[in-house]
Amino acid sequence: MGMSAEEEDSSSPKDEEWPEVEKAEKLARGAALKWASGVFYHPDKLEGLGHYWRRETQRNNSIQSRLKSTVQSYLEGVSAGLEQLCMATDEVQSVCQDLGTVQWNLLGSAECFQNLEQLRAVMTDHVQLGLVVQSLPQLVSVHELLSQTLHLLHDQHLLEAHAGLMVLERLRDNTLSQLHHSDLLNAQDLDIVETYFSGLQKVNEELTRQLWNIIGRSMKLVHEDPALFVSAVRIIEREENIDALFLDTRSHHFLPPGRPKSWRQKFYQVLQETITVAHFQASHADMKGPGMARHLAALQSNILAELCVVKDLMVQCCPVHYNILNVCTIMYHQGLSSHLQDILSWDLDKQEIFIVLDWVLHVYHSPEMMSHPDLLPEVDVSTLGPLVPPEVVDHMERKYVVKVRGNMTEWMQRTLEVEYKEWFREEEPEMDHQGFFQSALPVIIMQMLNENIRVASLITDSLQQKVYTMAMDELETFLTRLREALVEYGKEHQRDRAKPKYYVPYLLAVLNNNMVLSSSICSLHPNGDLLSEPREIPTSIKAALDRTQKKACQLLLEELLVDLQPLYMQLPSRKWLSGSQLVNSTCEVIDKYVRDFARVRKPIFKLLLSESEHLVMSQYLRALMQKKLVCKSEEERSQFSHRLLQDATQLGDLFHSLGLDKSEQTIEVIVALQELIRLKDPALLSLEVLGFVTKYPDISDEHVSALLDLRGDVSKEVRNMVMEMMAQNPQALPENYQPIFSNILVPGPELAFCLRKGKCA
Secondary structure, X not given: OOOOHHHHHXXXXXXXXXXXXXXXXXXXXXXXXHHHHHHOOOHHHHHHHHHHHHHHHHHHHHHHHHHHHHHHHHHHHXXXXXXXXXXXXXXXXXXXXXXXXXXXXXXXXXXXXXXXHHHHHHHHHHHHHHHHHHHHHHHHOHHHHHHHHHHHHHOOOHHHHHHHHHHHHHHHHHHHHHHHHOOOOOHHHHHHHHHHOOHHHHHHHHHHHHHHHHHHOHHHHHHHOHHHHHHHHHHHHHHHHHHHHHHHOOOOOOOOOOOOOOHHHHHHHHHHHHHHHHHOOOOHHHHOOOHHHHHHHHHXXXXXXXXXXXXXXXXXXXXXXXXXXXXXXXXHHHHHHHHHHHHHOOOXXXXXXXXXXXXXXXXXXXXXXXXXXXXXXXXXXXXXXXXOOHHHHHHHHHHHHHHHXXXXXXXXXXXXXXXXXXXXXXXXXOEOOOOOEOOOHHHHHHHHHHHHHHHHHOOOHHXXXXXXXXXXXXXXXXXXXXXXXXXXXXXXXHHOOOOOOOHHHHHHHHHHHHXXXXXXXXXXXXXXXXXXXOOOOOHHHHHHHHHHHHHHHHHHHHHHHHHHHHHHOOOOOHHHHHOOHHHHHHHHHHHHHHHHHOOOOHHHHHHHHHHHHHHHHHHHHHHHOOOOOOOOOHHHHHHHHXXXXXXXXXXXXXXXXXXXXXXXXXXXXXXXXXXXXXXXXXXXXXXXHHHHHHHOOOOOHHHHHHHHHOOOOOOHHHHHHHHHHHHHOOXXXXXXXXXXXXXXXXXXXXXXXXXXXXXXX
């Protein structure tokens, strides 16, 4: 089983040369031993040892035979390859010998090749001379062909004339090409050829003149003589094809003079220039007044008509790749855009700006122009962008607002001046169907504002909003001027109370007008009619309306005060104590004014009535605090308090009858005051005053002191006790408290008379 020493020695070189074989053999032996130990582990398995030996022997024989066959096949292939390599080596050596022989022969024939070069030059000259000989008949007939071509042009046989021109140009170009390729081209030869063919320039110029004249009249010709226009287009296409041919081959051939002609590009250029000259050249002077509307109306009708001609007729006369309808649409669009921007750069008035913006934003895209049924669906300007850039439209809207503002300011100023003159008329203001004084002022103002906002809405919502904002600013300014006019009106009346004659009625008319304006302003708001809830008046406008209303009410109350002051000058007095004539006269004055106040609408009437009652009360208290009368006895105090109660009752009843509820009156303060005067025991004054102060918390120490002086029996101790009690019980003003004493000034103490440089008495 083991290996002998000789075998080990003989296998050593092999193992050193093929270590993988030794490793594989060891693995195989190990696997075989493992398999055999597993199979023959039991003694009963040893009986099949002969069977296993025969099977493994057959398997080894089969593997060895297949290995021998494979090795034999590889050896045969290697043998065949070696034979082919030997044959290839022999053939390569033979070819190298043949090439060496050819190289030696070529070196010996170099002089012969030099002789062939001279022959080649002679042949080239012969070919060129042959071509010249062939071209001689045509070169001789050049002047005759030029004359015939010019004659054809004069007779407007354009296609035939252009065919002759192409023959002449081809002859010239061939001649120049031959000179160019012969390397003999020099300046002298070029001058000779150009001089000989100089008539071509004249023919070419005449042809182009007629072509561009035809293109310039294309809109008319496609109606009257479409064949002439088609001939012009065919000539342009011929030239475009020739241009394309020379441009495609310019790397191998020279480019003839005058190429490329680019007549198709010139066709579009002439068409654009024709459209511009026909429609888009006008000065501002030509469009003053109604000229702007006429110009835009002409553009609308002419452009629509010409695009219809292009769509219906010119499209049929031009190749499809011209896309002539789309090209013309772009030309008109761009020309209009440039023209309109030029117009908008002028110093236009507001009407002209409105007309242009309306045309740009509405007419141009309407079914009356670019969306006309005759143009759809082939014409679609929506893909070309806006006719005028949005920033230009916004600038013109702002410019329009500035123009409107100027006109509106002027109109409002005139309206106010007329209104101010009306206030001095020798007759009462007009009345509405309910008998309220009024004037045309609010109607004029609202119509003016509403009309401008409505007109702006016809352009864009943004312009409407701009005009609305501007209108609110102007209305606020107008109300401020109206208030200033009221101030001046009051000053004029103070100078002479007899003028104006109907001072009070016109003030009442102003109040009614102010109320009408207040109720109408909401309707001016953009989309105000579409809102479910009414819009609020802008805060600044509301404040301006309130200031105007307050000023008119102030002037009315001042007028009432002027008539009441002579009566209050007699209060209090002995005469006043003895009778009610003074308060009767006061009631008559009040009744007279309130009858006038009835000419204003209810909210204002109620306000005037309330303010009048408050004025009567405050002036009554102010007169009492003048201390013109101080009670000297209990009887006088009783009489004083009785007169106060009668006056308060009479005045309260009067205002109640006029429409002012008792709960809204302030006359009740006089009733409370008479209780303070009527009190018999001065020691109880502190309690009475505390109740009075609690009811009227805005009364001050000075007010209380002045009212206590009316009694005439208040000692210094009692007064101090009352003042101390007030100091200990400060009163806070309740919410929504209507002031009584805050606006009543207490007369200051009279200063003692002093002699100059002496002590006071």
